[in-house]
Amino acid sequence: MKKSDFYDPRIPDRDQCVVRYLINRWAQETPDKVYVQFEDGDTWTYAELKERVVRAAVGFQKLGVQQGETVAVWLPNGPDALLAFYALNYIGAIFVPFNTAFCGNMLHHVIDNSDAKIIVVHKDLVPRLTEIDLAKLKVQILCGGTCDTDTGLESHIFDDLKTFPDELMPLVRAIEPWDPQSIIYTSGTTGPSKGVLSSYLHMYSNAGPESWPMVTREDRYLVAAPFFHIGGMAPPFVMLVRGASFALLSGFSTDTFWAAAKQSQATVVFLLGVMATFLMKQPPSSNDKEHGVMKAFMVPLSDDAPAFTERFGIDIYTIFNMTEISSPIVSEPNPTVRGTCGKVRPGVDVRLVDGNDCEIPVGQVGEMIIRTDRPWGMNSGYYKNSEATAEAWRNGWFHTGDAFRQNEDGYFYFVDRIKDAIRRRGENISSFEVEVEVCSHPAIREAAAIGVPSEATEDDVMVIIALVEHATIELTALCEFLVKRMPYYMVPRYIRIVDALPKTPTQKVQKAQLRSEGVTTDTWDRDKSGLRLKREVLKQN
Template sequence: MFAIFADGCSWTYRDVRREARIAAVAFMRLGVEPGDLVLSWLPNGPDALRVWFGLNYLGAVYVPLNIAYRGTILAHAIRNAGAALIVVHADLAPQLDTVDRGNLTQAIVLDGDHAVAGLTCHGREALEGEEDAVGVAAGDVPPWQTQMVIYTSGTTGPSKGVLSSYLQCYTTALESFPYLTRDDRFIVNLPLFHIGGTGPTFAAVVFGASIGLVDSFKTSEFWPTIRRLEATSVVLMGAMATFLMKSPPSPDDRDHTLKSAMMVPLSLDGRAFADRFACDVYTAFNMTEISSPLRAGPNPSLAGTCGRPRAGVEVRLVDENDCEVAQGDIGELIVRTDRPWGMNHGYLADPEATARAWRNGWFHTGDAFRRDADDNFFFVDRMKDAIRRRGENISSFEVEAEVGAHPLVHEVAAVAVPSKYGEDEVLAVVALQPDAVLDPADLIAFLRPRMPHYMVPRFIRFIDTLPKTPTQKVQKHLLRTEGVVAGTFDREAAGIFIKRETIGG
């Protein structure tokens, strides 16, 4: 068995190979060749796996898009990928009507018949057919070839497409979950356009294990889903573990099959979670660009630790000149591996961002850490202006671009403010045009169709001018320190709650 899906259907490994070969032949019929990038804009489910594995079987590059993308963020990803073909769910296809579609010429629209103007559109039948010879042998796809491009939020510019080789994906899977065996079943409740979803799925392939693939994490449904799918392992990102711990104790807390949980970050007492739910807790530090250089477990006792360096990596904490800081001091974490291609090989069509990240032979994470005398590493803060909310990395640049598109907004800064769930909420600090008046609820209404649900600011604060340095750079650290002051608009307090859209009914 390889996969069990939310509707109870399942695939064996033999089924996976058959589905991948059928999809690979279908892509070949549409003109896809080895090395081509193809966009996949689909929710979790059999189709997402079919497209991913079919493209890779052919030697093409899988490029999944966040199903919450829309507007300028969607257009940027499409242009950046330069792909000619997109596979899209019919519920999402209308979003393509109003954006720059770059080099797209074809679309496979699944579970509906929406026609996208200017594109040759195919239905589900385009992915169907026979398991014919594909014409690509496994040895024809070298391990250093790009397997996938996953978009990760930019911090000083638009989102970047991370170039991940087969060897990086293999290394990440192997090193992130060394405790897995072929008898394990990963519950994959994070999306397949996110490393939190692709990582466990690929790890199951590496270890010969299986997955239970569902559409999302829901606190009330988590344990029933674990029991129904007989899952033994899970990744709990962001506030997911906090939500589970805050749920009322139940006699059923230990009545399940879960054996291990990768908690990222370790934002609460891992031992308390392990004791309550009778499973081992692990933690690690990872990014889409790297391969879990730090890890700890089972059941680490140091609060907030990300672990110690694993074998095969070197890590340093450095200042702005890449000089190592003293033990106990805060520095940026930089990483390199002894396995060639064990981390990303750059950002798609963005040589400047690649050069900034890969300076002096090390990959620069942009995250601040400290290290104790026992070589334990602790995450301190983001050296960049990213915001993390409910497991999603949010680019302040992209929030600011959409808020700034409102005609009454003069300038804006988006910063993180603490959430009671242990991560961040988004605060938009806005300076309006002279003599302008804007109801914050109207600004929220303006933003909702323009950005993913998780990016819409919770807090809006109006000020006359943003604080700046003499060189006119916004002093975001001052805005973060001030946080939510009196008079700040809180959309949730105003009864405006924005949730993820359900795809496919």
């Protein structure tokens, strides 16, 4: 195939970005190279990957799965999840993973919205299907063994699908780079989860060579995030594009992370949210550098990044990304600019705008909007949600809903989710920046900052915190700690300690729930405690 097939030099060949042709290519060029290592140490070479994928793909076709059809996949990380992902894409079907924590109305919504007639499901999750309306589903394919729960669906065993000896049925047409590959459901923090429709070109642009040039064919990527999250689904594809390899974990564990990295011979890891914080707050060990990891993506970039590099011997990168876009902001290794997300990568246009989409001056805070040079280089809209698609893509740019500022050198700084910003007595406060400073306290594991109604006007700042295991904290001392690290007006008035922050199934903090709970009876009030802030000075009455 030649570039001229597409008449556009920005679009890679099919065997550079489409799962079916990538698998075929690497199985032919590097059949004996290991593509994936699983948690139990089992490995699949590229030749074995193709053989397994083709057999499962034949099984799906025998059950009637058609090119362009959506198929739901409700599985934990493991060989079956990977196989379902690639076997469906191999025949041009659309991979639709569901969060394994979904139940009730959330589960019904995504099943109904996806239009899936077939669901690949772990046997332990099947009882939840009986609690909802399954009018659209017709067939269940069980993983992990058999299940006696009666859902009323035609039932098959996934292991049986992997053994079909027949040849694949021909495709209706070639699978093109702009064809839909997947639908990934967002967290639904402000409403029902939206299904992000992604093409192969979107996934390629998300973490291809121009987006993540630091990840090479020689690397092995350690994947701990679940496949229903873009952070778990994208890395296997990232490495498939490069003809590289990855190691798959069932999930992230602070206690076993470095041992898993060493055992799997991983060279690249992704540290999302508080993962880096959790690792840094583990007791130092003489074994901290005894692993093969050389590069880590830390999102967001913490103040501890230099210390993390020193302690664990790893080069740090950071990015800004979300399911709908394609890594528009990427940093250099070991960025020294505090709090940055990096600079705009090639092939992407980024603007910061006001509420009317008018560009703002450098240094001011505005919403980040994005477009790419490559056709289909970002999401193809929200599946069956034209209103949300039109709102997000208004004026020809994708609106992230995130507030940023940019400095004169081109570095971008995340300020806040626009809906999470706090305004106190005329001052605009970034909840993100409050959380960063609060979490810098060694006793605090995670924190969420919200605005709560003030008796005076606008908001007061409240933080909800969870402590490091076995840690204790004196809240007056916490305020004294914070007043040295942030402007007086950002220091929280209210502090509440909880065991863990409430999260969505994709591990985003449910700030809407925290705001609805507000100032609870167990919340500490700085004003009532007798502490008063006088500009930069904290005084005891």
